[in-house]
Amino acid sequence: MPELPEVEIVCRGLQPALVGRKVERIVTHRPDLRFPLPERFDMRLAGRMVRRLERRAKYIIARFDNGDALVMHLGMTGRFNIEKKNRRTALGEYVYDTGSDPRHDHVELHMSGGTRVVYNDVRRFGFMLLLSDNEFSCHSLFVGLGPEPLSSDLTAAYLSRRAEGKKANLKSFLMDQRVVAGLGNIYVSEALFRAGLDPSRPAKCLASKGGRGLTRSDVLVSGIRSVLSDAIDAGGSTLRDYRHADGAEGAFQESFAVYGRDGEQCVRTGCKGLVRRTVHANRATFYCGTCQK
DNA sequence: ACTGTACCCTGTAGGC
């Protein structure tokens, strides 16, 4: 489901429910997601307060007052629901109702003040890891992770250097979290469209001039930044599973230029091309066959 | 060092 914009929106939505509150208890409904859930999960976190909640790449990280870090990844279908007793039964009783199938509720964080934050994940590709301060700072998930694309760490010079000599196509290159953190299948297609770059080109093309005095890397960095910012402003993209923590849907799927639009006419003014679908590394790629070169 | 494939898991859509 969730690429950088969606994870960012979920993270922001969770702030008021988690930050400054204590965990009262943790209830798990199964021993594992993609990986085993943390051992002694409830014992380690009960009574602990969440100091900060932050996003890195597609991870949401809760930092606790004892230094522990709860690292959460949503996989493809993960959702956090902030539950309030908002549905009234025929008997006039208020019950929890989040709109997601309760059979896939896997972890409940019962917070001080009565709020419950529930992790729901149909496909269970998501995971949670509880790391101590020391484990967190050197964990293999984070060493080698590429720069945050919305920070100044991502530069055209950096991208060109990483692309040097790379024969792999641009699509796969940008999907690699070690190159740039947080991009996924949708936003790579959309960023390459904005940059006017053919996803099948070898990544090493980034080092050379693309016209108008800008390198292709310059144009691509702008494309990546603008598509991610626009998507965050629109609350992310809801295809099916993704929801904000309050249940709302994103709207950026309305603004896709190419993703899922194969056969339609290119939206670029003056371009008469058609959007095409192809496959790179077993993932669908969408692009305009005419204006992406 | 790369690249491609299979796989993890469940649900849904489309063809027959």
Place this chain on the structure above:
DNA sequence: TGCCTACAGGGTACAG
């Protein structure tokens, strides 16, 4: 109606 296949926002472990 059902059965079958392909595909879906994620990432990893292999084999070559």
